[in-house]
Amino acid sequence: MYSAAFSLVASANAYPSAGMTVLIGFVVVFAVLLILTFIFWLFGIIASGSGKEKEARPTPAIKPAMPIVPPTTVPAATDDIPDEVVAVIAAAVAAMSTDGKQYAIRRIRPATATGVRPAWAAAGIADNTRPF
Amino acid sequence: MSALWEAIVDIWEQSGFVKLLNFENGGWKNLIMIAVACLLMYLAIKKKYEPLLLLPIAFGMLMVNLPLSGVMDPQQNSLVNFTNEELVAYIDGTHEQNYPVYLQYAKAYATDEHITTITTASGETVTVYKDGDTVYKVEDGINEDGTVNVVIPYWQHFEQGGLFWYLYQGVKFGIYPPLIFLGIGCMTDFGPLLSNPKSFLLGAAAQLGIFITFFGARMLGLLPFAEDMNIVFTPQEAASIAIIGGADGPTAIFTTSQLAPHLLGPIAVAAYSYMALVPIIQPPIMRALTTKKERSVVMTQLREVSRTEKILFPIFVTAICVLLLPSAAPLVGMLMLGNLFRESGVVERLTKTAQNELMNIITILLGVTVGATANAHTFLQAKTLLIIVLGLIAFSCGTAGGVLLGKVMYLVTGGKVNPLIGSAGVSAVPMAARVAQKEGQRENPGNFLLMHAMGPNVAGVIGSAVAAGVLLTLFG
Numbered sequence: 001m002y003s004a005a006f007s008l009v010a011s012a013n014a015y016p017s018a019g020m021t022v023l024i025g026f027v028v029v030f031a032v033l034l035i036l037t038f039i040f041w042l043f044g045i046i047a048s049g050s051g052k053e054k055e056a057r058p059t060p061a062i063k064p065a066m067p068i069v070p071p072t073t074v075p076a077a078t079d080d081i082p083d084e085v086v087a088v089i090a091a092a093v094a095a096m097s098t099d100g101k102q103y104a105i106r107r108i109r110p111a112t113a114t115g116v117r118p119a120w121a122a123a124g125i126a127d128n129t130r131p132f
Numbered sequence: 133m134s135a136l137w138e139a140i141v142d143i144w145e146q147s148g149f150v151k152l153l154n155f156e157n158g159g160w161k162n163l164i165m166i167a168v169a170c171l172l173m174y175l176a177i178k179k180k181y182e183p184l185l186l187l188p189i190a191f192g193m194l195m196v197n198l199p200l201s202g203v204m205d206p207q208q209n210s211l212v213n214f215t216n217e218e219l220v221a222y223i224d225g226t227h228e229q230n231y232p233v234y235l236q237y238a239k240a241y242a243t244d245e246h247i248t249t250i251t252t253a254s255g256e257t258v259t260v261y262k263d264g265d266t267v268y269k270v271e272d273g274i275n276e277d278g279t280v281n282v283v284i285p286y287w288q289h290f291e292q293g294g295l296f297w298y299l300y301q302g303v304k305f306g307i308y309p310p311l312i313f314l315g316i317g318c319m320t321d322f323g324p325l326l327s328n329p330k331s332f333l334l335g336a337a338a339q340l341g342i343f344i345t346f347f348g349a350r351m352l353g354l355l356p357f358a359e360d361m362n363i364v365f366t367p368q369e370a371a372s373i374a375i376i377g378g379a380d381g382p383t384a385i386f387t388t389s390q391l392a393p394h395l396l397g398p399i400a401v402a403a404y405s406y407m408a409l410v411p412i413i414q415p416p417i418m419r420a421l422t423t424k425k426e427r428s429v430v431m432t433q434l435r436e437v438s439r440t441e442k443i444l445f446p447i448f449v450t451a452i453c454v455l456l457l458p459s460a461a462p463l464v465g466m467l468m469l470g471n472l473f474r475e476s477g478v479v480e481r482l483t484k485t486a487q488n489e490l491m492n493i494i495t496i497l498l499g500v501t502v503g504a505t506a507n508a509h510t511f512l513q514a515k516t517l518l519i520i521v522l523g524l525i526a527f528s529c530g531t532a533g534g535v536l537l538g539k540v541m542y543l544v545t546g547g548k549v550n551p552l553i554g555s556a557g558v559s560a561v562p563m564a565a566r567v568a569q570k571e572g573q574r575e576n577p578g579n580f581l582l583m584h585a586m587g588p589n590v591a592g593v594i595g596s597a598v599a600a601g602v603l604l605t606l607f608g
Contacts, residue, residue: 019347025602033595044435
């Protein structure tokens with residue numbers, strides 16, 4: 001469509017003027033990339049839609065492979081961390097341990113060292129930037 | 133002893149040194165070019181400015197400016213007329229065949245004064261057609277209509293071209309840059325772009341520099357002293373200079389080789405120099421156009437992109453770009469083929485070859501031959517200085533275009549987009565994205581913009597290829 005328009009412009013009167021070239025060029029570059037934006041935006045919607053469907057499917061209940069035993073009485077070393085924070089971390093560990101095994105938290109320490117990226121953040125960044 | 137001395141003098145007089153030191157005949161121009169080549173080599177080796185390309189470019193430049201190297205001499209292949217003596221010798225059967233002889237047959241109206249006979253060395257009598265002092269052999273006698281069939285022999289003069297001239301054909305016919313794009317496609321992860329398709333627009337906005345520079349280059353010709361200073365650029369030349377703003381070496385070389393091959397040397401040097409100077413050129417523009425608050429914006433995490441999306445991406449981009457803009461097909465097509473290799477995951481061998489061995493070989497060939505186009509005659513002109521200035525303008529305007537659209541996005545999304553990522557829309561992968569990341573961290577050390585900037589960065593590659601397609605369609 002555009003290329004046909006171009007060849008007309010180009011053959012009718014040698015070459016388009018400088019101002020017209022700027023206009024044509026900018027409009028075409030934007031039009032092409034706008035079309036691509038729209039297409040891949042649609043792709044994203046379709047992809048995230050199918051992702052949600054998968055998430056919505058009921059996951060089979062995981063049966064514990066071994067009988068639940070009462071927690072050990074050894075106190076975790078938590079360096080005066082509020083109980084709420086310990087509870088949240090313990091809950092996160094429990095939520096992620098879907099393999100039927102039981103995990104014990106032995107020690108929780110605050111990340112005090114300044115200028116050092118938290119381990120999870122560092123791992124995430126390393127994972128994201130590996131191709132570059 | 134005198135024979136030895138004469139031989140030494142003879143060798144000296146035939147050497148390139150004499151030409152180089154012959155300042156009256158332009159030897160100083162070659163010396164300047166050799167100095168420029170050495171400076172580029174210094175920048176590549178010591179400062180590590182795009183060494184992979186700058187080093188071969190500089191060496192090609194050095195070699196072509198050593199007088200008599202002949203590395204860029206074109207192949208000579210022409211038909212040469214016989215001299216009168218050679219024509220007689222040919223008829224006589226005594227001429228020596230140094231080159232292949234081609235015969236052309238022509239009909240000539242013969243009158244008595246034209247036709248004569250000569251006796252050859254072997255005693256044979258031959259009819260000849262005499263045209264002034266020139267004689268041609270006549271075959272089959274005089275025809276019924278009074279004409280004769282004249283045999284006109286030619287030498288085929290052939291001289292082998294220089295090594296770089298043969299290698300240069302890959303640039304001239306636009307073969308190397310798309311092959312480089314194949315390798316780039318294999319190395320590029322379009323995931324960040326797919327997870328945030330709005331980045332495409334930032335890649336488009338950063339092409340602003342190309343078109344503004346085109347306009348500026350053409351307007352230079354309107355200056356009253358433009359003709360005298362030889363700074364009038366044709367549309368093709370202006371388009372080739374403007375494409376420097378795409379900050380994409382292969383695209384600049386591809387476009388220039390098709391539109392203004394005589395400017396290839398200065399444009400390639402300018403394009404690669406500015407790409408190396410991205411960390412110096414971009415930050416002041418980025419800071420000038422954004423507020424502290426805008427630069428501090430932390431963007432939300434990108435969504436994960438499925439394999440199916442990544443596989444469909446190159447197919448769709450190729451189809452849309454090629455259908456809309458057929459002249460962008462070689463660049464976009466090869467870029468996307470490389471990316472399909474990568475994302476399909478089934479042709480690992482091809483992917484490895486394209487992004488390593490093939491790309492390295494082509495880089496060497498492209499570098500030395502582009503450097504070899506920078507001879508003193510084409511490089512040492514007022515136009516070269518202007519190309520370097522216009523290239524800088526193109527680059528700066530491209531950066532500004534991306535950042536300004538980033539600001540628009542910041543406003544439209546209510547502060548969710550950091551305008552700094554717009555600057556990465558000028559290609560120069562991944563350097564421009566790294567600059568955006570660095571500038572973001574200057575304001576907020578916990579901010580990590582790299583992956584967000586990679587989207588516009590790879591969109592810029594597609595954008596500059598599309599812009600090149602537009603210019604090729606308009607002026608090719």
